[in-house]
Amino acid sequence: MVEKIRKIIHIDMDCFFAAVEMRDNPDYRNIPLAVGGSEKQRGVLSTCNYIAREYGIRSAMPTAQAKKLCPNLVVVRGRMQVYKSISAQIRTIFAKYTPLIEPLSLDEAFLDVTDCPLCKGSATLIASAIRQEIFDKLGLTASAGVAPIKFLAKVASDFNKPNGQFVISPEEVQTFIDDLPLQKIPGVGKVGIQKLNQAGYYTGKDIRLGDYRQILRQFGRLGASLWKKSQGIDNRAIVIERERKSVGVERTFSENILSFEQCWEVIESKLYPELELRLKKANPSQEIAKQGIKVKFADFTLTTIEHVHPMLELNYFRQLLVEILKRQRGREIRLLGLNVMLKPEEQHRQLSFFEELE
Numbered sequence: 055m056v057e058k059i060r061k062i063i064h065i066d067m068d069c070f071f072a073a074v075e076m077r078d079n080p081d082y083r084n085i086p087l088a089v090g091g092s093e094k095q096r097g098v099l100s101t102c103n104y105i106a107r108e109y110g111i112r113s114a115m116p117t118a119q120a121k122k123l124c125p126n127l128v129v130v131r132g133r134m135q136v137y138k139s140i141s142a143q144i145r146t147i148f149a150k151y152t153p154l155i156e157p158l159s160l161d162e163a164f165l166d167v168t169d170c171p172l173c174k175g176s177a178t179l180i181a182s183a184i185r186q187e188i189f190d191k192l193g194l195t196a197s198a199g200v201a202p203i204k205f206l207a208k209v210a211s212d213f214n215k216p217n218g219q220f221v222i223s224p225e226e227v228q229t230f231i232d233d234l235p236l237q238k239i240p241g242v243g244k245v246g247i248q249k250l251n252q253a254g255y256y257t258g259k260d261i262r263l264g265d266y267r268q269i270l271r272q273f274g275r276l277g278a279s280l281w282k283k284s285q286g287i288d289n290r291a292i293v294i295e296r297e298r299k300s301v302g303v304e305r306t307f308s309e310n311i312l313s314f315e316q317c318w319e320v321i322e323s324k325l326y327p328e329l330e331l332r333l334k335k336a337n338p339s340q341e342i343a344k345q346g347i348k349v350k351f352a353d354f355t356l357t358t359i360e361h362v363h364p365m366l367e368l369n370y371f372r373q374l375l376v377e378i379l380k381r382q383r384g385r386e387i388r389l390l391g392l393n394v395m396l397k398p399e400e401q402h403r404q405l406s407f408f409e410e411l412e
Contacts (some may be wrong), residue, residue: 061177064207068216070161072103203288232259304391352388
């Protein structure tokens with residue numbers, strides 16, 4: 055029996071938060087615009103429009119740095135409830151074409167339309183129809199990637215941004231991957247690409263023709279993943295419900311702090327109570343796998359520490375704080391965060407089963 059070729063679409067809204075603000079306020083449409091925190095409060099940008107990107111501004115950039123690149127940049131506070139409401143409307147549009155929807159965030163999702171009879175069963179036409187309906191009903195543009203496997207659909211959605219789409223047919227998969235720069239593959243970060251390039255790997259073809267054992271030895275899990283993708287292997291199914299893996303809170307300070315006592319005051323009075331509330335909502339039993347702390351120093355160096363711990367406990371964060379501040383080396387602290395890793399649901403179910411047997 056011949057295996058059915060899948061039809062995967064990756065939809066990615068164009069500068070979503072900024073696009074909503076430009077839609078709702080015409081004064082924002084022809085100026086460099088970003089959504090994020092204020093410069094005075096050490097804020098960072100959630101996203102920015104394409105005019106701002108021409109200045110080198112990107113999401114997750116500190117607002118102060120963005121203002122240096124573009125003094126005329128207008129930064130507005132985000133309206134998360136509005137974005138969530140619009141995201142829900144977008145998902146309603148998706149659901150007309152398939153129940154197999156995997157949201158990655160408020161502004162992007164995978165869709166499996168293999169068995170969709172609409173638009174003559176053409177994934178290309180379905181992607182066009184979805185984008186058109188989003189524009190007609192919501193006044194926003196989206197870009198789409200169409201491919202027979204997930205990672206290529208995501209790569210393709212970035213090729214004709216904004217307000218475009220790119221299709222990779224089954225016959226074109228291997229040629230496309232062979233020519234694909236490795237930094238375009240999701241999961242390959244700045245450090246990874248430097249190591250890959252130093253070892254002589256630049257494109258999918260370089261990996262495909264490389265020695266699998268050597269790649270695995272050099273790059274571990276990343277190498278194994280890249281080798282599969284270089285062969286066009288990506289059998290991951292659409293995940294309709296994604297299990298939450300962690301809960302965290304953090305605070306960026308308007309003025310840097312330095313001492314253990316200052317850090318502990320923030321943890322005890324602000325971060326821990328907020329984390330406790332969030333954890334209760336996400337996991338009422340409050341069973342966890344790990345507790346951790348994140349610190350960003352004044353020089354923007356980020357460091358984290360986490361240890362295995364079964365239940366949320368305030369005093370355990372004190373031990374972690376002592377350990378992580380050994381890395382301080384006199385530097386002031388601009389950000390402090392707490393996080394917990396949730397126990398996997400499958401593991402929790404297995405433990406509950408054995409507890410009932412005892």
